[in-house]
Amino acid sequence: MVTLEDVAKQAGVSLATASRVLNGSTRQVGAALRARVEQAADELGYRANIAAQTLARGASNVIGIVVHDLTDPYFAALADGAMRAAATEGLLVMVGTTHRDPEQELAYVATLNAQRVRAVLLVGSRVADPAVTGLLRDELARYQAGGGRAACVGQDLLGVDTVAPANRQGAAELARALADLGHTRFAVLAGPPHLVTAADRCAGFVEALEELGLPAPQVIHGPFDRDGGYAAASQAGDVTCVFAVNDVMAVGALAAYRERGVRVPDDVSVAGFDDIVTLRDHVPALTTVRLPLKDMGARALELALGEGDPVVVEQVAGEVVLRESVRRMT
Amino acid sequence: MVTLEDVAKQAGVSLATASRVLNGSTRQVGAALRARVEQAADELGYRANIAAQTLARGASNVIGIVVHDLTDPYFAALADGAMRAAATEGLLVMVGTTHRDPEQELAYVATLNAQRVRAVLLVGSRVADPAVTGLLRDELARYQAGGGRAACVGQDLLGVDTVAPANRQGAAELARALADLGHTRFAVLAGPPHLVTAADRCAGFVEALEELGLPAPQVIHGPFDRDGGYAAASQAGDVTCVFAVNDVMAVGALAAYRERGVRVPDDVSVAGFDDIVTLRDHVPALTTVRLPLKDMGARALELALGEGDPVVVEQVAGEVVLRESVRRMT
DNA sequence: GCAGACTTGGAAACCGCTTTCCTGGGAGGT
DNA sequence: ACCTCCCAGGAAAGCGGTTTCCAAGTCTGC
Numbered sequence: 012m013v014t015l016e017d018v019a020k021q022a023g024v025s026l027a028t029a030s031r032v033l034n035g036s037t038r039q040v041g042a043a044l045r046a047r048v049e050q051a052a053d054e055l056g057y058r059a060n061i062a063a064q065t066l067a068r069g070a071s072n073v074i075g076i077v078v079h080d081l082t083d084p085y086f087a088a089l090a091d092g093a094m095r096a097a098a099t100e101g102l103l104v105m106v107g108t109t110h111r112d113p114e115q116e117l118a119y120v121a122t123l124n125a126q127r128v129r130a131v132l133l134v135g136s137r138v139a140d141p142a143v144t145g146l147l148r149d150e151l152a153r154y155q156a157g158g159g160r161a162a163c164v165g166q167d168l169l170g171v172d173t174v175a176p177a178n179r180q181g182a183a184e185l186a187r188a189l190a191d192l193g194h195t196r197f198a199v200l201a202g203p204p205h206l207v208t209a210a211d212r213c214a215g216f217v218e219a220l221e222e223l224g225l226p227a228p229q230v231i232h233g234p235f236d237r238d239g240g241y242a243a244a245s246q247a248g249d250v251t252c253v254f255a256v257n258d259v260m261a262v263g264a265l266a267a268y269r270e271r272g273v274r275v276p277d278d279v280s281v282a283g284f285d286d287i288v289t290l291r292d293h294v295p296a297l298t299t300v301r302l303p304l305k306d307m308g309a310r311a312l313e314l315a316l317g318e319g320d321p322v323v324v325e326q327v328a329g330e331v332v333l334r335e336s337v338r339r340m341t
Numbered sequence: 342m343v344t345l346e347d348v349a350k351q352a353g354v355s356l357a358t359a360s361r362v363l364n365g366s367t368r369q370v371g372a373a374l375r376a377r378v379e380q381a382a383d384e385l386g387y388r389a390n391i392a393a394q395t396l397a398r399g400a401s402n403v404i405g406i407v408v409h410d411l412t413d414p415y416f417a418a419l420a421d422g423a424m425r426a427a428a429t430e431g432l433l434v435m436v437g438t439t440h441r442d443p444e445q446e447l448a449y450v451a452t453l454n455a456q457r458v459r460a461v462l463l464v465g466s467r468v469a470d471p472a473v474t475g476l477l478r479d480e481l482a483r484y485q486a487g488g489g490r491a492a493c494v495g496q497d498l499l500g501v502d503t504v505a506p507a508n509r510q511g512a513a514e515l516a517r518a519l520a521d522l523g524h525t526r527f528a529v530l531a532g533p534p535h536l537v538t539a540a541d542r543c544a545g546f547v548e549a550l551e552e553l554g555l556p557a558p559q560v561i562h563g564p565f566d567r568d569g570g571y572a573a574a575s576q577a578g579d580v581t582c583v584f585a586v587n588d589v590m591a592v593g594a595l596a597a598y599r600e601r602g603v604r605v606p607d608d609v610s611v612a613g614f615d616d617i618v619t620l621r622d623h624v625p626a627l628t629t630v631r632l633p634l635k636d637m638g639a640r641a642l643e644l645a646l647g648e649g650d651p652v653v654v655e656q657v658a659g660e661v662v663l664r665e666s667v668r669r670m671t
Numbered sequence: 672g673c674a675g676a677c678t679t680g681g682a683a684a685c686c687g688c689t690t691t692c693c694t695g696g697g698a699g700g701t
Numbered sequence: 702a703c704c705t706c707c708c709a710g711g712a713a714a715g716c717g718g719t720t721t722c723c724a725a726g727t728c729t730g731c
Binding site: 012013056058059060061062063065066071073080081082084087088090091094095098103104105106107108121122124125126127153154156157158237262263265266269288289291292293294 | 342343386388389390391392393395396401403410411412414417418420421424425428433434435436437438451452454455456457483486487488567592593595596599618619621622623624
């Protein structure tokens with residue numbers, strides 16, 4: 012492996028000069044020497060050792076993103092947004108997937124801390140378990156004590172900058188919109204009770220119905236993914252409208268109904284949450300609450316990188332988008 | 342930031358001993374000292390500086406994966422497979438997205454080289470441009486000269502271990518299967534001519550039709566993504582069957598037909614390639630050529646990590662899966 | 672033509688950890 | 702008891718850069 016010393020030797024200059032030429036320094040270097048160094052580096056095919064640079068500089072140009080599942084379009088969109096933002100800052104991205112295991116998440120933060128990454132993004136719902144949250148807070152605090160920066164997309168439970176989708180409000184607005192269409196008997200495919208995102212959306216929906224004086228919906232818990240939606244939909248009773256707390260679950264529900272010959276929206280209306288980009292290719296087009304996922308990912312990165320001595324929590328409003336999957340009840 | 346020296350001092354031992362206790366060493370350390378060190382590390386919240394470790398050890402535990410677009414289910418599946426495999430090896434993953442820009446790909450390989458990552462995975466189709474391929478080969482050669490390991494999912498054009506989907510054969514088999522159903526007039530939504538994957542699939546399809554004595558299909562070029570498929574489908578002439586060279590394009594084509602009121606498969610049959618997991622939720626279910634994407638990603642990682650003095654090229658066969666989106670012509 | 676302010680190049684300390692090499696002491700053999 | 706061998710622990714030399722601190726020029730202004 013070619014080192015800076017090799018380059019310096021070949022160019023006949025000191026290590027310091029070679030370093031100044033090749034890796035951005037404030038110091039000037041004479042044109043002649045500069046050219047010699049650059050030529051030597053080129054001839055030798057020199058590539059700076061970033062580990063050494065990180066060590067010497069005490070700061071790395073890597074950020075870490077922790078998501079639950081990259082194959083879920085929701086996380087893919089958030090991660091993509093964050094990664095594009097990172098790329099414009101010249102930062103590299105280390106991605107970890109937890110597959111919804113809090114221990115993995117914790118381990119990843121510890122590892123990213125060890126890597127001395129510039130910032131850590133925690134993307135995805137928090138869990139309701141205070142013990143888990145506490146451990147994660149501790150780990151993040153440790154990381155931040157060492158100068159690390161962190162941000163979260165989800166709930167403001169970690170004491171770091173947070174991009175927080177307005178899950179309750181979004182779900183409540185959706186409930187009102189659906190009630191406006193004349194629906195009265197609802198089921199909520201609610202996901203796991205301990206996932207805060209799922210719980211908030213469910214609660215917002217339920218409360219809004221209550222305020223409207225409508226009967227309480229049937230609440231069906233299950234996994235937060237496509238198959239969870241599929242399974243939950245199969246358990247729904249005699250309702251006119253089903254609210255899946257996220258789009259991939261709603262897509263699963265659509266599949267379940269399709270297989271059983273239940274027509275959407277004629278026999279039952281279906282709504283989701285998130286407005287993942289792939290929705291446009293599903294039939295019928297899914298009613299949902301739109302979240303600007305890419306922007307949220309990018310924004311989280313900005314927050315993490317920014318000053319933020321006071322912790323910033325940004326609410327992101329969701330916008331109800333009515334599409335074919337719900338019908339008006341006459 | 343807590344350093345190993347702090348821990349050693351607090352425990353009253355030497356740096357060497359602390360290092361041996363905390364970061365796996367072959368050397369034994371007495372139980373008493375070991376306990377003291379561990380306690381000190383715990384109290385101080387010590388996290389090893391991986392940059393320093395990497396530098397000292399001369400080997401990192403990070404691998405790099407370069408994909409074109411994470412939000413595309415094809416790449417997401419491949420990346421996920423590779424990441425899961427990496428996780429079982431205790432490796433961290435650095436993900437780069439090129440958005441199909443060869444320069445980005447090149448730059449990413451250079452950066453990963455600079456990071457001295459253990460292995461680099463290049464996921465996605467090569468381009469036909471020999472100049473581009475040459476530069477990438479050079480960069481990879483440089484990386485490998487420094488002890489790096491590399492593998493590719495795509496075409497065997499880089500001189501590294503490769504997992505190569507049998508695009509021609511898969512497309513040819515698909516063509517024969519569709520011809521068996523009685524189709525004779527085809528269009529191929531062929532993607533960009535310079536993308537080898539797209540070109541191979543198109544060529545395999547075209548050749549198979551020729552062998553069968555069928556008329557040459559209409560070949561429509563365009564982008565390799567969902568919108569490319571949408572646009573291309575809109576240009577297709579009077580054919581009974583459309584082959585999109587990948588599934589996301591086929592999904593776009595389905596959308597185009599749906600919007601225009603063209604019924605699939607009644608009015609036109611549609612087939613794709615890859616069998617991305619999200620297909621199960623599209624209507625009508627899409628005929629395609631199945632590729633074991635997750636396995637391919639995992640296998641590529643294995644190859645990269647393995648010995649592989651002779652370069653390994655593994656063909657992966659595709660399996661034709663007939664679904665509702667094609668119909669039998671009477 | 673000369674003092675003083677700038678600029679440019681180099682020597683060397685340092686970043687935090689690993690690992691070689693050395694030392695002292697205890698175990699085992701006779 | 703004595704000698705050898707082995708082993709735990711520590712000192713110190715890197716790993717490959719960055720950056721501070723000096724020294725030696727180079728300009729500028731009078």
